[in-house]
Structures are given as C-alpha cells and as structure tokens.
Amino acid sequence: MTRPADQDPLQLSEVSRKVGVPASHSHAMTGSISVTSAKTEDIGAATRASIVELCIAAHQEQDFQHLFLYIPSGGRHFLAYREEVLVSHAVVTTRWLQPQGQPILKTAYVDAVATLPAYQGRGCGSAVMQHLARNIADYAIACLQTDRTGFYARLGWEVWRGALAGRGEQGIIPTPEQRGVMILRLPQTPTLNPDAELTIECQTGRIW
Ligand SMILES: CC(C)(COP(=O)(O)OP(=O)(O)OC[C@H]1O[C@@H](n2cnc3c(N)ncnc32)[C@H](O)[C@@H]1OP(=O)(O)O)[C@@H](O)C(=O)NCCC(=O)NCCS
Secondary structure (H helix, E strand, C coil): CECCCCCCCCCHHHHHHHCCCCHHHHCEEECCEEEEEEEHHHCCHHHHHHHHHHHHHHHCCHHHHHHHHHCCCCCEEEEEEECCEEEEEEEEEEEEEEECCCCCEEEEEEEEEEECHHHCCCCHHHHHHHHHHHCCCCCCEEEEECCCHHHHHCCCCEECCCCEEEEECCEEEECCCCCCEEEEECCCCCCCCCCCCEEEECECCECC
C-alpha cells in the first residue's frame, strides 16, 4: 500500500496545484504525517487502489471495492501519508440535510473514514478529520454516521439527538432505529436545535 510515484501521476505537489491552493496550505504536518486533499477525478488508478485496499483492511468490508462506483466524481478526499505509505483516508460528498424549521443545508457528508490497522491509535485518523474540518467551509454543515461516536466527539462532532428520517419521492421515511448520526457545525451553520427532527435526501441503497 505504498504511493507508487512511477505508476501514479498524482504527486502531492500536483494535488496542491489541482486544488488551487499553495502546498503550505493544503498539507498539514502532524509529526511525520502529511495530510493532503484531492478531488475524486484527479486521483489516479494506483492511489484509488490504495484507498480501496485501505478501507477494506480497516473496515473488513469487501463492499469498499465499489467505492469509486459510488463516488465516480465530485468527492473531496483527504489522505494521510506516513513516509510514502497511504495510512488514512476520508471522503466528503455533497448531500442535503434539513433540520426541522430550517432551509435545506448544503452538507459535507463524510464516508470511508479509515486508517490502516497497523497505524491506528497514532493520531492519523484525527489528523485527517481535523484537516477535513478546516477545508469544508464552503458547506453549511457536515454529517456522518458511525459506530465510533467517541472518536468524532473528541474532534467536535455532536450526536443528533432528535428524530431522524429520509426525504424520499413518496415523502418522509422515518429511521427510528438509526444510531450514530453526527453533525459538525461549520462557520455557515445556522443556529440548530439538536433535539429537532433531521432529514436527509434518500440515496440509492441508503438513507444515512
Ligand atoms: C476510526 C479510525 C478511522 C480512527 O483512526 P486512527 O488513525 O486510529 O485515529 P487516531 O489514532 O487519531 O485516534 C484513535 C484513538 O487513538 C487515540 N490516540 C491518538 N493518538 C494517540 C497516541 N499517540 N497515543 C495513544 N493514543 C492515541 C485517540 O485519542 C483515539 O481515541 P478515541 O477513539 O478514544 O478518541 C480507525 O480506527 C479505523 O479505521 N477503524 C476501522 C474503521 C472504522 O471504524 N471507521 C470509522 C467508522 S465511521
């Protein structure tokens, strides 16, 4: 799971250029961890394969082999490297939350948060999530669903306490059994009541 410079045209310096910010702004160094970001469409085949391997290894879930079918373009990926090894990943896609009584909010929805098992517990995942949080200020709010609420709570995320539901073509689909939906307030987030109902547009195969 190394970053093969000879096979993959996407170098870290190129990532900085493609996302249009100076390298010093796009890379956050935490010890010897380098965190960078890239759009899905700018990520080459070798790095895509490394991301898929990393997610399968961390989650023990083969469905991650289809990650780039679910996210063919438009994702914002956050990648942590230790030396030349891709050790940690998260991806943001755009979804649409609506807290009760509020307009629909442009939402940075976070998926595929993963650290290689051998590198877990060393701050890599935290570094990725902190870098992510600093680079989604163009969104109104961030959201994710997790079984590891403690990990995200330490980083400022809040469990949504109110009722949860999907917005489908036929109307509201309550999801009363759903647990672990968390939000992160961003500079543009309006005043929220985390006890109110929260809905999200239904996607093929999932609500949250
Ligand atoms: C969840 C996950 C992404 C976290 O990644 P990570 O790189 O291990 O994250 P960190 O090392 O930053 O933090 C993990 C824990 O180690 C602790 N930690 C971080 N640096 C540490 C250090 N130097 N020494 C000791 N502990 C440390 C953190 O406090 C954190 O504890 P917490 O979860 O109780 O808050 C990773 O464990 C993973 O891939 N898990 C499997 C898949 C999964 O569950 N994904 C998330 C579901 S949405």
